[in-house]
Amino acid sequence: MYLKTVLQTLATKKQLEAEDLYKLNEATFNVPEEESIDDKMASKLFAAVEKTVAAYTGGRYDKEDGNFFYDYVALLGTMQNQHFFSKKQHEMMINWLKEALGSEGEKPKGNSKVVARLEEEHRKLLEAAL
Template identity: 50%
Template sequence: MLYLQQVLNDIRKESNPPKSLRAEHLFKLNEAVFNLSEEDAVDGPLAVKLFQAVERIHTAYNTGKYDNQDSNFFYDYLALLGTMQNQHFFSQKQTEKMLGWIKEVVDGSGMLGESTDSKNLEVENEKLRKKLAKYEGMVQTLKSIETEPKSKARAKKKEAEAEEPKPQ
């Protein structure tokens, strides 16, 4: 019996209710598929079983019905999908379905940390823009103060010159 078949059987047995899927199951399945030797042929029925297992994993992930004690389920799920979508024994339709699941995962919850980071950066940028506007206003005020005395001094000098009697 293929190691892959054994892993599929183990996952089915170990994850039946009340037990649930664990990241370790996904890791083992990923490893079994990734390390298939060229002599190990995945025939049609085994490919169907494998795809059904991946579908059950997808459903468990989407419904939150999995054990995430070691916090690696997301990463092992994404890695498993990455390996599976590249296998020649799946149909085009199955491959496209898995690519869609990858997109869901990448666009969704797995990237929440990044989106909150970008929101924090946007908030910080807005604060910095306000500070910059404040400082630019201060610079303009200082420039006007700086040029004001010179203008007044010139005006006074002109007034004084105008008041002085001109020699005849």
């Protein structure tokens, strides 16, 4: 299984590169239908994601590689959508994704009148649809 090979390679790395994240994302996303990810493999996969998050937040990655951030966000986006993770793991990945994107779910601070008008318009459209 390609995913197993990628996970073994990641386990030995001290500094991650964008290509490592890309391979992990690709291996997870493209698991053949005849293969499945069991609880043991899901646990190893989540540990690899945790290692990736620790590397990103701790600055232990190749900062010269401009693609690292994009591969990091793509990886978290793929992982948060996998059915074999627990609800708690999903929530953790979504929070990591929000942190990476600088979003805490707050309303935009600029131009509050425009935001209020758009929210009201959205509310009316939802009511009309029901």
